[in-house]
Amino acid sequence: MNTESLYQLIEPLLYLADPQKRIFIGYLIASALLAAWVLSRQAQPIKPLIQHCFSKKLWLHPSMLLDLKLIFFNNMLWLLLLAPFFGTQIALALSTKRLLVAGFGAGDMFQISALSISLIYTVVLFIADDFARFFVHYLYHKIPLLWRFHAVHHSATLLTPLTLYRVHFIEMIVNAMRSIFIAGIVGGLFIYLFDGKIAPLQILGISIFSLIFNLAGSNLRHSSIWLGFGKVEKWVMSPAQHQIHHSAEPQHFDKNLGVMIALWDRLFGTWLASENEKVTAYGIGRDVQVKQTLANHLTGL
Ligand SMILES: [Zn+2]
Numbered sequence: 269m270n271t272e273s274l275y276q277l278i279e280p281l282l283y284l285a286d287p288q289k290r291i292f293i294g295y296l297i298a299s300a301l302l303a304a305w306v307l308s309r310q311a312q313p314i315k316p317l318i319q320h321c322f323s324k325k326l327w328l329h330p331s332m333l334l335d336l337k338l339i340f341f342n343n344m345l346w347l348l349l350l351a352p353f354f355g356t357q358i359a360l361a362l363s364t365k366r367l368l369v370a371g372f373g374a375g376d377m378f379q380i381s382a383l384s385i386s387l388i389y390t391v392v393l394f395i396a397d398d399f400a401r402f403f404v405h406y407l408y409h410k411i412p413l414l415w416r417f418h419a420v421h422h423s424a425t426l427l428t429p430l431t432l433y434r435v436h437f438i439e440m441i442v443n444a445m446r447s448i449f450i451a452g453i454v455g456g457l458f459i460y461l462f463d464g465k466i467a468p469l470q471i472l473g474i475s476i477f478s479l480i481f482n483l484a485g486s487n488l489r490h491s492s493i494w495l496g497f498g499k500v501e502k503w504v505m506s507p508a509q510h511q512i513h514h515s516a517e518p519q520h521f522d523k524n525l526g527v528m529i530a531l532w533d534r535l536f537g538t539w540l541a542s543e544n545e546k547v548t549a550y551g552i553g554r555d556v557q558v559k560q561t562l563a564n565h566l567t568g569l
């Protein structure tokens with residue numbers, strides 16, 4: 269095995285140094301600070317949480333071990349199956365532009381500043397991507413065959429920031445196709461309308477919206493720290509709302525499917541405020557015991 273393939277196999281460890289990943293060390297620190305603030309507001313001590321983060325009880329928990337196995341297993345599959353298709357997004361954007369030219373004639377119809385184009389592009393891409401994430405998630409919950417694969421994410425009985433990567437590889441492939449599709453279509457539309465002058469507002473290589481989301485405690489979504497946003501939840505999904513999404517209680521099933529924008533859940537009737545709710549257990553059902561092994565999850569649940 270050469271150095272490069274070894275490097276690729278341990279790639280998930282490098283997520284900690286990559287601002288494009290949710291478990292980037294900077295975002296973890298931001299979430300930890302928020303967690304400390306939440307605990308101090310609830311007059312709870314912080315020390316037990318710190319001890320828990322470094323305890324065997326956490327790192328050797330069967331649910332956590334499966335999270336870890338899936339991260340490395342999916343990374344390997346990604347390298348073998350999906351990496352060769354990386355160019356598709358640009359190809360799709362150019363095809364979209366060609367189609368628009370064929371259907372509506374030459375584009376480049378608006379003469380506005382490059383900064384304005386960047387601003388509009390960043391906002392449109394954020395809204396389109398957030399809706400696509402919501403809608404595909406909605407389908408995972410409503411179509412039994414898709415649920416079988418998505419249930420892998422929901423079978424976690426312990427939520428940690430790593431649970432984000434606990435997905436079946438079919439879901440990983442569908443999600444990658446969703447991102448490529450949205451970025452390709454929106455990119456193509458903007459190349460058409462503004463003659464290629466697109467450059468999304470980015471800091472550290474990620475969009476400003478993702479940066480705000482990640483600094484606002486995105487990692488607490490997969491944790492047991494209960495952070496609600498009060499009235500703001502009508503517009504922005506809170507970490508507590510995602511914990512409700514993982515609840516093992518039937519009244520919480522299929523609720524709060526959104527990532528950042530709460531409007532989609534409100535339109536589809538799946539929105540639930542965190543204010544009067546309490547989550548006592550995570551998983552796919554109170555009486556459903558799922559063996560936390562990789563073999564048990566490979567074909568879906
Ligand atoms: Zn779900």
Ligand SMILES: [Zn+2]
Nearest residue numbers: 421490510514
């Ligand atoms: Zn989740």
